[in-house]
Amino acid sequence: MPLALALSAALTLALSSPAQAHGEDVLAPGLTVSTTVTGEGTGHNSWTITTQVPGGSSPDPDAPPSALGSREHADALVTALRGKGFAARAEEVDWPAFADTPRGPLGWRVRVGSFADRAQAAATASAMTAHGFTGAVEWTGQDGPEARGPQRVRVAVVDPRRFRGDVVASHGESVAGRRTTSALAAAAGALVGTNGGFFVIDPRDGIPGEPAGIGVYQGLLQSEATSGRPALLLGDRPSIGVPRTSLTIGGREVDGVNRKPGLVRNCGEPGDVPTDRPLHDTTCTHADELVLFTPQLGTPTPAGDGVEAVLDARDVVTAVRPAGGDVPAGGHTVQGIGAAATWLTGHARPGTKLPVTTRMFEAGHPVHPAGVVNGGPWLVRDGRIAVDAASDGIVHPGDPSFVYGWGVKRNPRTMVGLDRRGRLLVVTADGRQPGFAEGLSLIEGAKLMARLGAVTAINLDGGGSTAMAIDGKLVSSPSDATGERPVGDALLVLPRR
Numbered sequence: 442m443p444l445a446l447a448l449s450a451a452l453t454l455a456l457s458s459p460a461q462a463h464g465e466d467v468l469a470p471g472l473t474v475s476t477t478v479t480g481e482g483t484g485h486n487s488w489t490i491t492t493q494v495p496g497g498s499s500p501d502p503d504a505p506p507s508a509l510g511s512r513e514h515a516d517a518l519v520t521a522l523r524g525k526g527f528a529a530r531a532e533e534v535d536w537p538a539f540a541d542t543p544r545g546p547l548g549w550r551v552r553v554g555s556f557a558d559r560a561q562a563a564a565t566a567s568a569m570t571a572h573g574f575t576g577a578v579e580w581t582g583q584d585g586p587e588a589r590g591p592q593r594v595r596v597a598v599v600d601p602r603r604f605r606g607d608v609v610a611s612h613g614e615s616v617a618g619r620r621t622t623s624a625l626a627a628a629a630g631a632l633v634g635t636n637g638g639f640f641v642i643d644p645r646d647g648i649p650g651e652p653a654g655i656g657v658y659q660g661l662l663q664s665e666a667t668s669g670r671p672a673l674l675l676g677d678r679p680s681i682g683v684p685r686t687s688l689t690i691g692g693r694e695v696d697g698v699n700r701k702p703g704l705v706r707n708c709g710e711p712g713d714v715p716t717d718r719p720l721h722d723t724t725c726t727h728a729d730e731l732v733l734f735t736p737q738l739g740t741p742t743p744a745g746d747g748v749e750a751v752l753d754a755r756d757v758v759t760a761v762r763p764a765g766g767d768v769p770a771g772g773h774t775v776q777g778i779g780a781a782a783t784w785l786t787g788h789a790r791p792g793t794k795l796p797v798t799t800r801m802f803e804a805g806h807p808v809h810p811a812g813v814v815n816g817g818p819w820l821v822r823d824g825r826i827a828v829d830a831a832s833d834g835i836v837h838p839g840d841p842s843f844v845y846g847w848g849v850k851r852n853p854r855t856m857v858g859l860d861r862r863g864r865l866l867v868v869t870a871d872g873r874q875p876g877f878a879e880g881l882s883l884i885e886g887a888k889l890m891a892r893l894g895a896v897t898a899i900n901l902d903g904g905g906s907t908a909m910a911i912d913g914k915l916v917s918s919p920s921d922a923t924g925e926r927p928v929g930d931a932l933l934v935l936p937r938r
Contacts, residue, residue, distance in 0.1 A: 492553065747776050
């Protein structure tokens, strides 16, 4: 069966939504891109207003409001809204079929009205605000029980037995800074490009553009692994696993690479506060750290507390300075804060050699991939849907609204998987565009990858980051109002050189 038809059938089965159009482009031997538009239109959806539930899921009535709350808090809010003449209702939101979470209610949301157009909903939301209620206008197609569409999905399939080019990870000219997927693809002459892994956006969370998790480009480690989170490993044969990184300088463990000491985006390292487990979209802190910087950072190292040692290409200390400055070509710098700064001051003396070692392991074995793109959570393992949202940090303890918005509701998605023939499946789904593309929940994304034949698959960065470019030109429809979002790195399929 041609891939386009297989995709159409997979979407119909995974999303209970018949295909309206599909097509397939052969970009090179062993490289195809299929596009399918599916769905029944928008007649089964409407605009509504979702209110913030006072107290959320906490028994403390003074807890901050959230999108989901307890049954008692939701019922009390419904009573208050109806008392002001608003047609409010409480809706139970159940836990999805994640592999590591309970069953039953995740929480209750409170909604007001059902409107044919957004303007009507906005007018009611303004009236609610005048009465002291907080509400957001939303489209029910992005969180209803069935994904009836419309959906716009693209699948690039790379067959390593036939394709003679390369699949690489690229951060562009430097690790720091952000660039659009189409710009990264065009600069590299890529046949296909999609956005890659999670990355830092806000300077308060670190260095914008740095990977928020592992990042390897041209065989060089540029960002450390987040403990327990999966990644796509690239080389002669792509694979998906859970890499672990180990770095030392002068025999002492190094905590991070190319990030601001003390700030750990997505957490997941020993000693992190408030948790040493992965916690997505959260910046943990660490008071005592050594962080290594490489020339590929592409910007001066961050200024701040602590001390910084400058090493040449032979790992010999050439200077010790306050934190902040250039990284020498071919060398490194290393910053220390807290107790690590004390250690660095005592050991990094000009003329002293402090050997730098960088190692990576997967399933307990040393690996040397040409590229690595971070991701999470798992979607498919051993051919079965297995979304590990809790252990991956998508579930925030005490805050059901985070997993509700990130994983239960439909969003644009970028996903990668491998089928039994070893083919790499790179999938993007547009979303957050009522009447054009709804997006996928995590479970719907997992179902789609399984129906496409993936025996292993993971989620990559998504939302406003999701993008696909062909021959350097954007072909997907990003959801950000400002257009295509600049990202930290991209997954690129390059022609044979």
